[in-house]
Amino acid sequence: MDFEPSAKVKALQAQLNAFMDEVVLPNEKVFEEQLKSAPSRWQIPPVMEEMKAQAKAQGLWNLFLPDKQYGAGLTNLEYAPLAEIMGRSPIAPEVFNCNAPDTGNMEVLVQYGNEDQQREWLLPLLDGSIRSCFSMTEPDVASSDATNIQASIVRDGDEYVINGRKWWSSGGGDPRCKIAIVMGKTDPAAPRHEQQSMILVPLDTPGVKIERIVNVFGYDHAPHGHAEISYTNVRVPAENIIWGEGKGFAIAQGRLGPGRIHHCMRSIGIAERALELMIERVSNRVAFGKRLADQGVIREWIADSRIEIEQARLLTLKAAYMMDTVGNKAARKEIAMIKVVAPNVALRVIDRAIQAFGGAGVSDDFPLAAAWANVRTLRLADGPDEVHRDSIARMELKSFKKE
Amino acid sequence: MDFEPSAKVKALQAQLNAFMDEVVLPNEKVFEEQLKSAPSRWQIPPVMEEMKAQAKAQGLWNLFLPDKQYGAGLTNLEYAPLAEIMGRSPIAPEVFNCNAPDTGNMEVLVQYGNEDQQREWLLPLLDGSIRSCFSMTEPDVASSDATNIQASIVRDGDEYVINGRKWWSSGGGDPRCKIAIVMGKTDPAAPRHEQQSMILVPLDTPGVKIERIVNVFGYDHAPHGHAEISYTNVRVPAENIIWGEGKGFAIAQGRLGPGRIHHCMRSIGIAERALELMIERVSNRVAFGKRLADQGVIREWIADSRIEIEQARLLTLKAAYMMDTVGNKAARKEIAMIKVVAPNVALRVIDRAIQAFGGAGVSDDFPLAAAWANVRTLRLADGPDEVHRDSIARMELKSFKKE
Amino acid sequence: MDFEPSAKVKALQAQLNAFMDEVVLPNEKVFEEQLKSAPSRWQIPPVMEEMKAQAKAQGLWNLFLPDKQYGAGLTNLEYAPLAEIMGRSPIAPEVFNCNAPDTGNMEVLVQYGNEDQQREWLLPLLDGSIRSCFSMTEPDVASSDATNIQASIVRDGDEYVINGRKWWSSGGGDPRCKIAIVMGKTDPAAPRHEQQSMILVPLDTPGVKIERIVNVFGYDHAPHGHAEISYTNVRVPAENIIWGEGKGFAIAQGRLGPGRIHHCMRSIGIAERALELMIERVSNRVAFGKRLADQGVIREWIADSRIEIEQARLLTLKAAYMMDTVGNKAARKEIAMIKVVAPNVALRVIDRAIQAFGGAGVSDDFPLAAAWANVRTLRLADGPDEVHRDSIARMELKSFKKE
């Protein structure tokens, strides 16, 4: 269990950090300004494509993808400190083509897609020329239990017909978003975990309608956007099914492991940035005759933040290490643990920073409020905390009985 | 210490509850739709003025104002359960002309304004025909310590000249907002708490510029709006000073007592609504073969929420009772306590409700996310938690020494 | 809902406070010394009977008992502030004949006992000449669920035969303890809540054996003592049954309401004392060049302690008020709430005080460590927190459905 980054990773860290400092962070405000001054919030600020080109030119591209043919071929443990760096800025992951949900979708296509599917959708995604969304969650049922899903995927000759309503199809607001991976039931009579399938649905297929963009705490997250999409008698060729009928649940499990830990890595990055911002702020503000940094309660916030970040980082590394060495399935307790820990730690650290910033903290002058809102969704996305806690307990109870 | 509402208050509660159910709650979405479809977000949805007219016609008007000549003449203890009801909806307080910061400003004018000031500004505020803002907080200093304030108010002949930059001038985005109460220093050489003064500044005075509206967690809070305002060589007649030079700190202290507790009462109202929404939601959703309402962890959330709300409500009532009986100054420990408790309780309850709602919780389909963001500002507004805690400790330590 | 103490109660508070300051507190160390120097820890330090005589002479006696014929005739709301005062010292409740479990046992006898039972057992208990224990909890089952109880009470002619093993029969170590109220099953085939009965068992009955005294965090709580008692073919006259066969559960419910709230009142008293001790300590100790009282983190402990105690006290008063006005059954949500709140608040406050005291805090030089251990049992006694939380949630969910 060696967490020390290799020389290769250290070099990438240095390169990424430099890129963040020189390119990404200074462009956060530019991105926002371009978005604000554009005629619509649903078009891409030019600075994004410029930054992408630069990152790609430097080889800082698709680092998330363990596959050596298509991606950087890094292990989870190698990727962790790099994803953490990207997590420091809300606009960074896309710059390096490491943004959810495209990352998860690309992994699905690499692992379970056939050659045609890969040529048509994986290559442009890897290239960053199109983007994708993932249509799984439904507004009408508790989607924390994947067996609740109601969308139907029915075979009709050479086609499948898809009907259903999905939301939190994140990235669906992006004009470059061309393809959705849709989860639905092909056989409601099959065993519980073999009823679901995943299928590729180009967004320009008749019957696909983006109903609206769902806000998150007042943020529209433009131009990304969390889309609510209705699928009404949508017909796609039968070969668009991924892996095969009834494989939806299995793919989801495979997809979620890396997806969850990527969120965690990034959460630690934003927590680290919030702590740095807090330390800077309290070092410079004075109240009641003392620097904020000299007030005991605020020092306690700093110490607790450092303590919590440090532990969350180590647990992330351990989970990544286990995924690399014993596989995603054997590592699922560790994945569940870090999925609970990392967003909660980040929320606490960001919240303390907000408090230390006073009114500026809840405003959008600093990245703290937006970061909080964003991380808050991660206590729900890919399974709510309480479901993960229950799984952890089940595994603990089971391993006790075995002994 | 009798917390039982009088017959008069019970009647008002019933009337208010009916008004909320019949008029306000059904109009929440109408208000939002009118705002969304208007050419600008900074104009008033017609439904607001319609509701105000109805409320006024029913006598549900200015209930916050203890003054019998100008307001409803209710004590703080009587007003508490009524403010709680209003707190259930973000649009309700204005409907009943009980919205911050107008309430605080009206109280200042009732208590410290001279007859001219009252005629010109208090009467239209009481009437609901204009609105006001309060310019105290400054972006460049830690305003939790009021002595940090840098804006200057300098006497020049028959006028005062005001220079400074203020933000969180809430309500400054509203086109009906006509007047600001500005806090600044008239005499930086005076004793610490006599340097500040408050002065009335009509918003159409040359040199007053609304620089921008500050967002709160992505929300612009239109058409209310938290304005950042620059005051550049702004000249107003000398008689616009309130009470007198050097009285700013004293007025602020007087203003903040009731203001703080009104926030607390409303916080309890929104917490109560969040708990009700959560209970309704979990009663109807099923995951893993069980109603959410039958899952132990969620039941714990419900129990803890009820326990915390109940205690916060009792403490609010006690603080109100003490303000009524021993005065705001003698009640300042109780005010500080409830100012810490109520927003934190509401945040926890709302956060649990968000979690129980899943993705819907962080969206703007339900009032939870917006409520959370709004209440989060209350851990900072009118003094951050940590400053209140420090005051409480100081009072405890002092009373121990006396014994 | 008037929490203001009446003139009568204020007079009793003053009298009790004076008695505590002059008699009880100075005798805490005397009690301990007499216990330590006695040949056995299971005999009564003479100072206890002296204090009892003084208290009785002053009429500070049986204040807990709402019954006017047998006790002080105070309401729960009137008794609350008095019990709080008694709660300040571990030896105080017995001084005023208000010690558990005798209080609960006396209430059972007043409410459900027949004349013979009252004459034989209630009168000497009221007089303070004997003491009693309550044998309900069993070591072999989860007694949080009263239907788990296994002890049997079988009718045999004019007698009942009792078999079972009970622990946490508190007070069973006391040489003056003469009588146990034993809960067991008379009819395992009856409906769930009518299987149990309660019966009076004199401790000198053949077959009753005190197996041992159970320690609490290293404390033997001598000379009171939590006894583990085996009942082997114990025969008592049939008329020893209380109220009737199958009434055990109903009596337990009736018994626990007041018992629970008395524990809560006393918990607040000990929390208040811990806060005072902490304030005194930190006012006098210096570390790193500053009084502890001037260090931000410690001031936060003081503030949070005051905030939590204040709220717990108000909730206790509300629960007491409701028991007085709508009855124990209708008040059971409030009773459950305060049963969760008060011990947890006291534990947090005492723990902070321990921390502020440093090594002295965990020692037995100050009453903090013993108080913590004692209060810790209250998160389990009379129902563990989690069971009460579940009840609160059930009531919330039910009242929502009704609306």
Next chain:
Amino acid sequence: MDFEPSAKVKALQAQLNAFMDEVVLPNEKVFEEQLKSAPSRWQIPPVMEEMKAQAKAQGLWNLFLPDKQYGAGLTNLEYAPLAEIMGRSPIAPEVFNCNAPDTGNMEVLVQYGNEDQQREWLLPLLDGSIRSCFSMTEPDVASSDATNIQASIVRDGDEYVINGRKWWSSGGGDPRCKIAIVMGKTDPAAPRHEQQSMILVPLDTPGVKIERIVNVFGYDHAPHGHAEISYTNVRVPAENIIWGEGKGFAIAQGRLGPGRIHHCMRSIGIAERALELMIERVSNRVAFGKRLADQGVIREWIADSRIEIEQARLLTLKAAYMMDTVGNKAARKEIAMIKVVAPNVALRVIDRAIQAFGGAGVSDDFPLAAAWANVRTLRLADGPDEVHRDSIARMELKSFKKE
């Protein structure tokens, strides 16, 4: 940063685990019984010396000591998982001669003692034939600030004369305890951190008096015992000074690093045992028709316990790794972090286990209550939490400024 145990360590783990299962755990009750049936609590249960002999014979001896000449020569990282195993039982550390405060004292003698001191005191300590105590903390001052120390060590010819009162001289109750390391001031006029010295004082020196044994939450911790010792005109040869005059603070700093982390390792061991006990208990008890293990709230306790233990363990390993690689001084932020984390995690886990056990949890039938009390002292020993948090914050603030 490789946390994977080496083959050597894995072998030791296996050997230690087997020894624990076969020898130590079954003898916990034997130890207790022998102690209880002995004429005095201050003599050594024979089973202890028997177990020590067995452990020594197996080479499970002095594993704590990194010095290769005198000890096992393990690094901190290697020792961590072994200390964790020993931490599972309160009697285990002594069995392996790895008990505080002897471990710290031996390290001081190895590092700073001269040859005579080592021959006379270190060798018998290493051999397990005598035991020692550490007299630093004083009852009259806040010892969290070591500069507060008042005991005096005054040179008088060839001797030093020691005067002072110390408590928490743990192990001082043990009849085998022969030597104390005493900290006092040799030069109150020297710079703040050069006033203190440490000196060896044989306990049979005239003027040394064990005043009493200080209890911890009702436990006397016999036959170890936390002694309060008065030193009155105690004269020892000048060569008993360790390292030299004015070196006391420096030695304390050096001593505390390893001491602190050993406590943390053991805390994790006891937390792990508490979790196992809880899992076993809830797997077998039924309440309200369901196994406790199937109740959501209890499953949450299990999950949170696992999550917290896992993180604490990783942070312990990281701190140990850093001590090994960059040294105790450079690792002091990590040491401070784990010193805050580990005891708090253990307390929470043990407390949940206590709650799950019901009344049995607070009794001494299971090791939980005693473990809680023991770990509670660790939030104070070797520096209270709040002092460590303050150091962490100071280091964070400083490293920010440097950047």
